[in-house]
Amino acid sequence: MLFLIIKRILLGFITLFIVSIITFVGTEVLPGDACTTYLERQAFGEQLEACYRRLGLNVPAYERYVSWALNAIQGDFGYSLSGEMPIKDVLGPRIKNSLVLASAAIFIGIPIALILGIITALWRDKLPDVAISTVTIFAMTIPEFISATLLILIIAIWLEWLPGIVIVPTDVSFLELLPNIILPVVAIAMIMTAHMARMVRSSVIQVMASEYVQMAILKGVPYWKMVFKHVLPNALLPAINVVALTIAWLLGGVVVTEVVFNYPGLGRLVIESISNRDLPTVQALAIILASIYVSINLLADLLTLMLNPRLKTLQIRK
């Protein structure tokens, strides 16, 4: 088991290493570089040379990669071009904001998704299922920029209950931030919950049709005991990986919602730094998002492994 964990962690690092090379090479082969972008029309002669020296772009690419990678491991991603401030200072608050948004969406969304999914499966084809399934399919199909805009229109503009966009300094306390994030959280949670509820529904239905559930019924196990002991543990295992992917998506992939609400999260930073050709920041973001995906998936896999006795023995035997 321990060996397996170590192996998976090592593989994770290899993945990150490959990602870092790809992003580094990618930014390298693009025409132009940080200095030409920054200096724009003054990008020639003495000034360009000076910029290269200052940013260390005058040494060969592999040397730059090594020094960049060594610094990155220690959390130092160098300087952002646009703001001329250390990238870690730019990233810090953004990561925090994204974490706040993601955890709020997770704490609201996942329990609701589980409950809805289980209800729809247990009352399959009956009224609760039909009603909830209609709503979830509806929520799934509306693109988030429409639902977000509608939320702003109704709740912020017509009802004036909550602010429509987020305009707060980056270092406010959680309580001050809270009213600002309600609408974005709702917008994200709607889609996420709907997806997950559908997934849980089909997974529970599948297990309910299994022979071991039929056996439990024929053994005289009371209905709810059967649901909690025989059905849910087996039905929810596959959900762990979906939850993991959702979390990763929440941290880096909710760009549209962040833009609509003007929310300063990681997703928007990606878009901003790409359009500003702020290559050092793009590199740093690529690595950070990749690490998030790798580590969350690793955690999910290990959790599944621990909870699924079948996988556990299989792995140990190997």
Add this chain to the structure above:
Amino acid sequence: MTDTIQKVKNLSIGFRSKKGEEILILKNISTNIKKGETVGIVGESGSGKSTLALAMMGYVKHGLYTIGGECQFNSSNLLKMKSKDLEKIRGRKIAMIPQNAGQALTPNLKIGYQIDEALQLHSDLDEKEREKKISELLNKVRLPSPETIALRYPHELSGGQQQRVAVAMALAGTPDLLLLDEPTTGLDVTTQAHVLELLNFIAKDTGTSMVYVSHDLGAIAQVSDRIIVMYSGEIVLEGPSRDILKRPIHPYTHGLLKSIPKLSLAGLPESMPGTQPQPGTIQSGCSFFDRCNFSDENCKNNSPKLEFLKDLNTSVRCFNYEKLVNESQASQTVNKIKNKSQDKEILNLSEVSISYAKQKLLDQIFNRISDDNPTVKDININIKKGETIALVGESGSGKSTILKSIAGLLRTKDGLIRFDENRNLSSDLKERDPNDLRIIQLIFQNPDESLNPNHTVEEIIAQPLKLYFGLKGEELKKNIIDLLQKVRLGEFYTSRYPRQLSGGEKQRVAVARAFAAKPDIILCDEVTSALDVSVQAAVLNLLQQLKEDFGTTYIFVSHDLAVVRAISDRVAVLYQGRLCEVGPSNDVYKFPSHPYTEVLLGAVLEPDPDIKPKLVAEDIVEERPPEKGCSFQGRCSRIVGDICKKEIPPWQLTDSGNAIRCHIPIKELQKEQF
């Protein structure tokens, strides 16, 4: 009657078709289960036997509903009962032993918990007592070291052990009635015989009534006092076990018993024509009419009633049963097969070893296989043109593995596979040329999976014709129809999809596809084990006919020794990937000289209450072949000493050319038989 435990009265269960018609799965079933008796319900797939057994627990599957009638237990109708009350009966009064214990045990719960759950629900024992009881139960079903077994998860046990756990779980509630739904189907012959013996013991020991549902008359014969034969949702015959098996007075049962191959009788049994009608297709007349050899006009227009014959103590649903009363089962006739093998060798395996071990990185780089104890080792077989050689053994004996290597699907570790005396077949499929591929064709066990569901029959058979012979247009069409006729399917089948065919028809299409390549050798991997008994004989007869027409060589893999007896000229017995015995079928079956052959043959169940299986060895499951010595040392009851553990036994030849690998001298081996 006071001694009736379950009373089924005019029970009809069915579903509503898309057109809104009511389609019956069970038609007006009535029967009584008495205290302490074991009733066997036998029928082909789709006869409604499982639906009937589940109804006896008040359970109707999703999509089906009760149309009429009742299942009375303690004079209350289970089918109308609230689920709260049912929970108190299920597991406590009536318990179920499922077909596939591997699927029926909840994967995330330990064995001990699953039995404990039944005890918690159905007994007043406290925790300490329950713990003791779990051990007792596991002991009763003869599982080794109950304490450790209780802590394991279902997937950590073998198939036979899982089935025993299911039995223990059912016994936990000390039920008055046990329902067994194909409890031994899918188990190895030896394991099956042991589980049946255990069930017999439990029936005697606890006095529990049992309802034993199976398609296997052999298993039913071993356990039941009374037999109910079902066909197309109806009871067609019901009576004492011995009478039903010895003198089947319903044409269906008569034909069924005739179509089962027997160990004592070499040759192919007569087959029964046709298949069971789909639910809802019979409008009038007897449902067995179009397959019956005894039918007349009356049968076509009127449905017979179940009639109780007092002097025979049997109920029968047939107008013409009298024709059968005087005929007995002993009149079984078989088509003796002629050994058509020539002296010319067609395939030779020498020193073949095959390994499934995961290869180390270094070995992968150098493209070699290293494994000191491979799954299959030292296989030497010489196959003659036109013969049928059968590979037999339990699951894990390597018989399918060898087939895969001959087909090129699996690389061999060592050894050579030679075709036609001098042509070496590369062990890697990619390196074989098209002609090498053409000469060896495979027929798989399950035609549902081996036929592409999105291709019509025409496309399926056209593939090898196009691939190997480049046929096109009219000529292709002509060849396809020709092949279909050879497997006794009409021209109109060309446009059908596999899902529109019955199991037997699908397997015929698979046979036609194999013959389309005009192969020299056909590998048959358990080709009849997914088929119903009545269809099995027909497919075997077809294979034999085609072989005689084309002079093809068959390598036949099966776990069913009676089927092997019927069709093969020569038999090779395998244990743990090592050959134990090779010889002409007649000799292998007459003098099962190798201890393992003796075990296998002893465990065969025959549909005859007078032939009881002989359990010679324990049904232990070995994970890996032993490192040295005889492969069968772990289970052999006739070990002669240390030599069995240390040295690989030598090949010994009998006078008739039967080769046996054992340390015991031939003379002595044959003396101790039975």
